[in-house]
Amino acid sequence: MRRRLQGASMTEAEWAAATEPGVMLAFLRDRTTYRKLRMFAVASYYLDPNLLDEANRYRVEVAARYADGLATESELQANWSFGSRGRWTLPELPFHWALMVSGCFVGNEESCDRVEDAALSHILRDIIGNPFRSVVFDPSWHTDTARSLAEAAYEDRAWDRLPILADALEDAGCEDEAVLNHLRGPGPHCRGCWVVDLVLGKS
Template identity: 40%
Template structure:
């Protein structure tokens, strides 16, 4: 894969497989989990059951390393008492989505690589939102997922060196606020603050000022917060 292909392709499966095969320095269990969560978050409208929404929350906590496998086991046992939708459709397809997201970061099904587990999540999300991963809406969703992947993993073709002097108290506070609130509308302000602190890395500044969607796991925010 070339850098130009990485930056423009709408085929998220190709990006994930390449990342896994290249053993990119950008890859991490947390980032793969946060990507899966970001994709699944887009299907929340089809997760009316409290236990399903709780599962998505737990999936994010597992990715962040603040929940344990025993909590996954407890959730799985408790969720068995709930009744999944019986009619085939987006709600029934979304029912098991939190489990698929959790498996991206848990050591179960070791014969399947984390990138391929993430691909399963992508396809299931596209099915929920588009009625099938081969539909026009499903194809469009794969493109959106590719954008989310780039927001989280950055550009593996460009090494980024983040100077400690750029990580000011103001910077950390702003990044923490965005991360906590899930509101990343202040990214352009973050770019200005970085520049004032001496940051001259165009990859960082352009990412903050671009029009792309940002989610938890955004590679620039992670750099500031020292999250791997």
């Protein structure tokens, strides 16, 4: 049975092993940014290719651009329905949107199967990192090479290039194991990846 979402608390070990994205989101509610929540919601849609026909892919891309400040609120509202008129709805609060797309509202708990929950949990960890440990990103690591690699991976969703980004950061003096291991690890990765965001100055 799923744990209730309200008042969620977690330890570092529980976060690392968690497979219930709703509980993780409840824990993060006051610990992350609206952009991060929106990026999680966008990444969630990419788990199911059946959701992303040409029209729906465009809607998701508008939401991603809005999260990065590249689309206006009018564009967002023109492509998403605010309310209950259809399947594609976008609650105004990013926290509730993130919960909605993960299928983990308390009243809709049975709609998520365990495999999907685990995938969503991995995505959330890719976006947030370890909320119990902050990484101090040395300005000297922000080389032109590192930034160009991060920008290309972000724009093209070319996550196979992240080990090359790790090499560039290491060449610039980065010895942080959390950063390097994340980039060289198996993923999954998505837009909003906590290390790529650090390189690009996003939050």
